[in-house]
Structure formats: structure tokens, C-alpha cells
Amino acid sequence: MVIEVIKPGLRTTVQDLGRPGYHHLGIPMSGAMDRYALRAANLLVGNNEEDAALEAVFAGPELSFTDRRLVAVTGAELPPKVDGELRQTWEAFIVEPGQILSFDFLKKGARAYIAISGGIDVPLVLGSRATYLLGGLGGFQGRGLATEDRLQLGQSMARTPKSTSVPEDLRRADPGEPVLRVLPGLYAHRITEEAARGFYEDVWKVAPEADRVGYRFRGGRPLQFVPRKPPFGAGSDPSNIVDAPYPYGSIQVPAGTEPIVLHRDAISGGGYFTLGTVISADMDFVGQMQPNQKIHFTPVDMNAALAARRVEAERLERLRSHCV
Amino acid sequence: MGVKTVLAPIPGTFYRSAAPDQPALKNEGDAVAKGDVIGIIEVMKTFTQIQAEEAGQLVRFLVDDEDAVMAGQPLYELGV
Structure with missing residues (x-):
């Protein structure tokens, strides 16, 4: 027993x-x-x-x-x-x-x-x-x-x-050159259009610190922020915001240098801007990435995110009918 | 003397010393006792000591200090 x-x-x-x-x-x-x-x-x-x-x-x-x-x-x-x-x-x-x-x-x-x-x-x-x-x-x-x-x-x-x-x-398909699909928001307006383009163009590598709290990435260009006067309650760093909730999968980039995808053990809110959220269909795969693995982020809209979720749900249904 | 290739048990960053300002834990040619710490692998903010599982002589390292390693990648050769 x-x-x-x-x-x-x-x-x-x-x-x-x-x-x-x-x-x-x-x-x-x-x-x-x-x-x-x-x-x-x-x-x-x-x-x-x-x-x-x-x-x-x-x-x-x-x-x-x-x-x-x-x-x-x-x-x-x-x-x-x-x-x-x-x-x-x-x-x-x-x-x-x-x-x-x-x-x-x-x-x-x-x-x-x-x-x-x-x-x-x-x-x-x-x-x-x-x-x-x-x-x-x-x-x-x-x-x-x-x-x-x-x-x-x-x-x-x-x-x-x-x-x-x-x-x-x-079983999980081997994605080869993996791409993480991102729904842009909630604070994507904080970075310049050029910075957003660079974020989705650059190759990122999983940092060895990546764990159950968050997956950190290195290797891409630092982000440039839209100038602003910090609102009351936000810190002076341009990546700071007035505290807000962090969804599961959201991507924060402290100081604009190393993106972190928040995962299952992440805290639920804080004062960093988030430029988007990795779609739920790709979050299992995030948990299977090894340190130094190279990935790309790519922006998708809500319809694409929901379609990807349906594909995952259908696969799960096939698994269930195979096993039960 | 036979030579065995010892593999990395986990992925991460390989370090040959316990801290940046400290000498290497082992050098090529050193004698190794079972349980000696050969190096350290850092992953998920955790430092794991890589201990020798048998005694012998360290022939050569197959990775450099601060190299990224994968699980199962050859780390060093041990003469036994």
C-alpha cells in the first residue's frame, strides 16, 4: 500500500x-x-x-x-x-x-x-x-x-x-522548431511597434532558471518602451505598471530584457507589464522545454487561440475513448 | 587502465568550481575518490553536485566551465 x-x-x-x-x-x-x-x-x-x-x-x-x-x-x-x-x-x-x-x-x-x-x-x-x-x-x-x-x-x-x-x-508531437503562440495584451501598448516586431522575430533560449513558477528566456533584443510619466502607484522603471492580475501564461518582461512566461506555480498579480499571454493550447509544451532550447513567439488572435484549444480538446477526447 | 566516459545526469549549466572566485574542484590528472565532487550543474536555481560514482583518475573534461549541458551528455573521462 x-x-x-x-x-x-x-x-x-x-x-x-x-x-x-x-x-x-x-x-x-x-x-x-x-x-x-x-x-x-x-x-x-x-x-x-x-x-x-x-x-x-x-x-x-x-x-x-x-x-x-x-x-x-x-x-x-x-x-x-x-x-x-x-x-x-x-x-x-x-x-x-x-x-x-x-x-x-x-x-x-x-x-x-x-x-x-x-x-x-x-x-x-x-x-x-x-x-x-x-x-x-x-x-x-x-x-x-x-x-x-x-x-x-x-x-x-x-x-x-x-x-x-x-x-x-x-502522444505529444515533436514540434521540431517550436513556436509559442501568443495572444497580445494586456499591456502590449507599453512597448514600441518596432520592439514588438523584434520580440516576435528574435530567437529566444530557455534560461536555466526556468521552473514551475515561470519559464525565463534569453537571447532576444531588449524591448524599447513608449515614453510616459509613471502613473501613481507604478514604479519608475518603464516596465512597471500599477499592480494588475497576471493570467496563467502571461509574459512579463522585467526591465524589458528577459521575458518570463508565468506557469502553474506563478503568483497571481504584480507590477510588471505583460505583453501577451501564451495560449492555453501551448502551455503543456512550455512545461516540456529544456534549458537552452530555442523557440520563437508568434502573435495570434482570439479565434486562432480558441481553434487551437479545440484541437487540444479533440485530441483529449480521442485519448479518452482509446483508454476508457 | 580503462577509460570510462561519465555522463551528465541532468541538464543545466556546468561549473568546475564551487564559486567564481574559487579554484577548480578537480583538474585533469587528479586522483578521484568515490563521492568526490567533480563539478556542479545549475538548473531551476538549484545547484547539484556531480559526485564521482567510482574512484580513478580524471583523464580529461569533455565540457568547459559554464558550458550548457544536456542530460546524458559526456562530462568527463575517468581512468579506472
Whole structure:
């Protein structure tokens, strides 16, 4: 009924689909950075898609099992091993009592989702089992896993899975030269037209600081701002505004130099202008980018953003009918 | 003496010293004991020590100080 942590990996946390509804109180949504991958892992092992699983970033943990469980690893290409023998990602496999689940080096992506039949049974906090590390909230004692932790598992699977693997076309497509689609706003008027053109032309590289709070980018030209007299309540830096809410996916550029895409553990408001918001359909992919990966931003309108969201929703429906 | 290539366990920025004003943790030719810190990889504002998993002699580094590395990329050669 428990798994024991032999090695935690770099930073492994319990995550589910998140904790919406408290953003106005400054509590971020948290939950899986790649929600599609989390859903897929859960469906493969017969869990409900919103059940809690493990999110491992860049390196996998080493876990010892005490009873027979079905396990699936999705998201990043982080090859799982059972007692040293390789297993496939995006496929369910059985781990017997006494066996050890470990991982090979990361091949692609950034975050792997490890779902175990029954789910990780940590207490619900504000309706979610997701870990919010900065706030010490939720998950396993509000923190990442550590050696010798014992994680309680749920009783049994919700149903018998219909399929034990996810077909290629329902896995994340390799985007090659990735492009993040951006809906411009809410403060795009603060930068010059030339600066906006430059932002969408330049190649940006993921900075090593990128984490669950935000993905920082480097490499493009600094932004030029439209001159103004700072309004009351805004700081003197041209990238400052009177405090405003930050949507999930919004892009702030402190001092106009390094854009930051706010992700699942980001704070909900503050005093930096935002030049746009990465569309929801591309946010899972942001969570799979490695440091130094090169990307472009491209502007889209609301219709294109909603169409992309529908494409994602249809893929999820196909995944559900394949697995359930 | 056999030579083993040791791989980076995680992606990030590789450092050969513990701080900018400090000497390199290990130099080529140095003896290495199991558990010795060979370098540091920084990612997500976290510094992870890269420890030797076995003893030997450091033959040569395959990356430079402050290089960006990917998980599974060769870091150094160890003579064992």
C-alpha cells in the first residue's frame, strides 16, 4: 500500500490537475505542468484522470514497491526501468512487490509523469493534491520527495484500462522548431511597434532558471518602451505598471530584457507589464522545454487561440475513448 | 587502465568550481575518490553536485566551465 523513496531525483512532486479557484487569494493553480501527459498516465493505469501522480523533472526518482501495481510514465522521454530492465514510456507495465522502479537519462522533454494504479493518496488541500512548493502547500507534506519518504497509495484502480499504450498520434508531437503562440495584451501598448516586431522575430533560449513558477528566456533584443510619466502607484522603471492580475501564461518582461512566461506555480498579480499571454493550447509544451532550447513567439488572435484549444480538446477526447 | 566516459545526469549549466572566485574542484590528472565532487550543474536555481560514482583518475573534461549541458551528455573521462 506504500511506495518507498530510495532516491528522490532532482525535484519530484505529487501533482494532479491543480487547485483552481483561489488565484484571487494569491494561491496559484499548481498541478501538472503538462496536464495532458498527467491525464494520459492516469488513464493508462485505470485511474481517474484527475488523480495524483508524480511529476519528475529532468531526472527520475528511485522507488521501491510493496505491492503489485500498474505503472505508466508519460510526458518527457525518461525511460523507466523495473529492477534495471527498460520499459516503454506511454505504456502501462506491472511492478511487483519488492521491485524497484528507476529511470535512465532524460532523452527528450523536461517533465515525466509517473502514474501508479490507485493514485498517490495524500490529503486534499483546498480541493487538490497538487504540491505548491513555495507555499509549502498540498502534495506530500508540502514539499518535494526525499529519501526514505513513504507514500501512501490509493486502494485500487477505478476501472480496468481498455488499452495499455497510447498510440503515437496521441502522444505529444515533436514540434521540431517550436513556436509559442501568443495572444497580445494586456499591456502590449507599453512597448514600441518596432520592439514588438523584434520580440516576435528574435530567437529566444530557455534560461536555466526556468521552473514551475515561470519559464525565463534569453537571447532576444531588449524591448524599447513608449515614453510616459509613471502613473501613481507604478514604479519608475518603464516596465512597471500599477499592480494588475497576471493570467496563467502571461509574459512579463522585467526591465524589458528577459521575458518570463508565468506557469502553474506563478503568483497571481504584480507590477510588471505583460505583453501577451501564451495560449492555453501551448502551455503543456512550455512545461516540456529544456534549458537552452530555442523557440520563437508568434502573435495570434482570439479565434486562432480558441481553434487551437479545440484541437487540444479533440485530441483529449480521442485519448479518452482509446483508454476508457 | 580503462577509460570510462561519465555522463551528465541532468541538464543545466556546468561549473568546475564551487564559486567564481574559487579554484577548480578537480583538474585533469587528479586522483578521484568515490563521492568526490567533480563539478556542479545549475538548473531551476538549484545547484547539484556531480559526485564521482567510482574512484580513478580524471583523464580529461569533455565540457568547459559554464558550458550548457544536456542530460546524458559526456562530462568527463575517468581512468579506472
